[in-house]
Amino acid sequence: xxxxxxxxxxxxxxxxxxxxxxxxxxxxxxxxxxxxxxxxxxxxxxxxxxxxxxxxxxxxxxxxxxxxxxxxxxxxxxxxxxxxxxxxxxxxxxxxxxxxxxxxxxxxxxxxxxxxxxxxxxxxxxxxxxxxxxxxxxxxxxxxxxxxxxxxxxxxxxxxxxxxxxxxxxxxxxxxxxxxxxxxxxxxxxxxxxxxxxxxxxxxxxxxxxxxxxxxxxxxxxxxxxxxxxxxxxxxxxxxxxxxxxxxxx
Amino acid sequence: xxxxxxxxxxxxxxxxxxxxxxxxxxxxxxxxxxxxxxxxxxxxxxxxxxxxxxxxxxxxxxxxxxxxxxxxxxxxxxxxxxxxxxxxxxxxxxxxxxxxxxxxxxxxxxxxxxxxxxxxxxxxxxxxxxxxxxxxxxxxxxxxxxxxxxxxxxxxxxxxxxxxxxxxxxxxxxxxxxxxxxxxxxxxxxxxxxxxxxxxxxxxxxxxxxxxxxxxxxxxxxxxxxxxxxxxxxxxxxxxxxxxxxxxxxxxxxxxxxxxxxxxxxxxxxxxxxxxxxxxxxxxxxxxxxxxxxxxxxxxxxxxxxxxxxxxxxxxxxxxxxxxxxxxxxxxxxxxx
Numbered sequence: 290x291x292x293x294x295x296x297x298x299x300x301x302x303x304x305x306x307x308x309x310x311x312x313x314x315x316x317x318x319x320x321x322x323x324x325x326x327x328x329x330x331x332x333x334x335x336x337x338x339x340x341x342x343x344x345x346x347x348x349x350x351x352x353x354x355x356x357x358x359x360x361x362x363x364x365x366x367x368x369x370x371x372x373x374x375x376x377x378x379x380x381x382x383x384x385x386x387x388x389x390x391x392x393x394x395x396x397x398x399x400x401x402x403x404x405x406x407x408x409x410x411x412x413x414x415x416x417x418x419x420x421x422x423x424x425x426x427x428x429x430x431x432x433x434x435x436x437x438x439x440x441x442x443x444x445x446x447x448x449x450x451x452x453x454x455x456x457x458x459x460x461x462x463x464x465x466x467x468x469x470x471x472x473x474x475x476x477x478x479x480x481x482x483x484x485x486x487x488x489x490x491x492x493x494x495x496x497x498x499x500x501x502x503x504x505x506x507x508x509x510x511x512x513x514x515x516x517x518x519x520x521x522x523x524x525x526x527x528x529x530x531x532x533x534x535x536x537x538x539x
Numbered sequence: 540x541x542x543x544x545x546x547x548x549x550x551x552x553x554x555x556x557x558x559x560x561x562x563x564x565x566x567x568x569x570x571x572x573x574x575x576x577x578x579x580x581x582x583x584x585x586x587x588x589x590x591x592x593x594x595x596x597x598x599x600x601x602x603x604x605x606x607x608x609x610x611x612x613x614x615x616x617x618x619x620x621x622x623x624x625x626x627x628x629x630x631x632x633x634x635x636x637x638x639x640x641x642x643x644x645x646x647x648x649x650x651x652x653x654x655x656x657x658x659x660x661x662x663x664x665x666x667x668x669x670x671x672x673x674x675x676x677x678x679x680x681x682x683x684x685x686x687x688x689x690x691x692x693x694x695x696x697x698x699x700x701x702x703x704x705x706x707x708x709x710x711x712x713x714x715x716x717x718x719x720x721x722x723x724x725x726x727x728x729x730x731x732x733x734x735x736x737x738x739x740x741x742x743x744x745x746x747x748x749x750x751x752x753x754x755x756x757x758x759x760x761x762x763x764x765x766x767x768x769x770x771x772x773x774x775x776x777x778x779x780x781x782x783x784x785x786x787x788x789x790x791x792x793x794x795x796x797x798x799x800x801x802x803x804x805x806x807x808x809x810x811x812x813x814x815x816x817x818x819x820x821x822x823x824x825x826x827x828x829x830x831x832x833x834x835x836x837x838x839x840x841x842x843x844x845x846x847x848x849x850x851x852x853x854x855x856x857x858x859x860x861x862x863x864x865x866x867x868x869x870x871x872x873x874x875x876x
Contacts, residue, residue, distance in 0.1 A: 393756045
């Protein structure tokens with residue numbers, strides 16, 4: 290198991306946003322977390338990525354306890370994330386977006402040394418990653434002027450530059466055109482096939498989730514109500530009720 | 540859509556970008572003019588002194604841009620470190636040593652250590668909270684001058700700073716002072732420009748652009764902001780130290796929020812984050828302030844108006860205007876040729 294979550298809880302005032310959640314993410318799995326609005330998906334995501342600290346429970350990653358770690362530390366051990374609203378460095382060139390991530394991984398953030406050889410090797414690595422996500426020949430464009438779908442791909446490239454073992458994606462398909470969704474969906478599959486990553490996807494688009502995922506966790510009112518492969522989840526009574534019949538997996 | 544992006548990539552890919560050579564040439568000419576200024580103004584020693592004040596203002600403007608231009612942290616109280624340097628160096632020169640090679644390192648070290656302790660708390664705050672706290676800090680320093688008025692001279696200011704020495708030789712002539720200040724400015728500018736190209740400088744820009752994303756790629760944003768804060772405070776204190784030794788006296792006004800406002804204005808006027816811009820902003824401001832205030836008492840009204848105008852019309856500052864004008868001219872030339 291790559292990522293193990295045990296009895297995780299987080300409340301906001303009187304609301305138990307995440308209530309005693311236990312699940313695990315396998316190596317090289319595409320694992321989706323779905324559920325109606327307010328189910329606690331995003332809170333769970335924020336707990337795992339270090340954006341929020343849990344009130345109770347444990348998270349461990351490859352046997353190491355990472356409960357309550359900051360995002361900076363998590364990035365250092367190979368946990369990357371992407372954002373629902375694409376989060377890139379808009380005013381910097383595309384290649385610099387990825388180079389920043391590479392330098393960070395190499396522990397150079399506080400370096401005052403400027404080495405042409407090092408920068409060259411970073412540049413080569415950054416171009417490789419950009420080519421892999423389909424952004425070659427766009428290296429020197431200002432990141433903010435990329436088309437929407439390309440910005441999402443860059444967001445993924447920034448995460449990939451950390452050489453992560455797991456990548457968590459917050460609604461990667463939200464607000465995208467049909468064509469862009471297919472591109473991103475293919476990219477997600479390739480992350481597992483070619484990079485051997487575990488991928489956690491929090492997503493509203495149930496149809497796409499059914500197609501992509503190896504395993505699905507369904508949440509409602511902060512709790513896990515069903516978990517299993519897509520086919521089993523599709524037939525689950527509790528899941529059908531949660532989605533008010535018929536609307537699910539159309 | 541794809542076509543548009545590819546087209547744009549060609550424009551920005553480097554080969555067709557406007558050449559940097561005229562820009563470098565202009566900088567070199569300006570630098571040489573600055574260095575040879577004492578030969579141009581031999582008839583009016585006052586102009587040289589005014590220029591020296593402008594150079595000090597430029598150093599302190601550069602120091603604020605190290606913080607604000609690199610990390611996006613906005614300081615409303617940067618005079619705190621400028622004043623800290625002025626008082627620390629003034630007191631050192633009166634009570635300890637008049638050797639500038641002793642005073643300056645001690646002052647900068649003291650300011651940096653103090654900034655490290657205070658900054659550790661400040662940089663945890665963001666946006667307005669940080670700005671307000673920096674303002675509060677400068678007011679505390681301001682009040683301290685009056686609390687310890689038996690040492691600092693209180694309202695009368697710190698008087699009687701001795702003529703200083705460098706390597707045992709007295710430094711008194713306006714020319715020597717100008718070159719000393721100018722040398723420090725050029726060295727600081729070179730340092731700031733170099734920093735921009737280092738991994739640290741690049742990571743700072745990442746923080747300024749998108750702090751959240753920076754954290755999630757493993758950049759310790761708190762620590763890096765603190766480094767910027769300490770560098771910035773250290774350089775500001777150096778400017779303050781040079782000011783008091785050059786001027787021979789300092790009044791509590793250097794710690795007043797109005798001084799902080801002026802420093803911020805230098806940077807905004809010149810262009811936040813451009814490194815070179817704030818230097819021109821400070822020089823332009825100092826010269827204009829001198830001449831306009833000798834014509835009218837209401838000069839602040841005009842500055843206020845100018846400030847508002849700059850923010851609305853040219854948020855990139857003077858340097859931003861010059862840059863976009865040049866880019867437009869270069870683009871025009873290319874289309875014609």
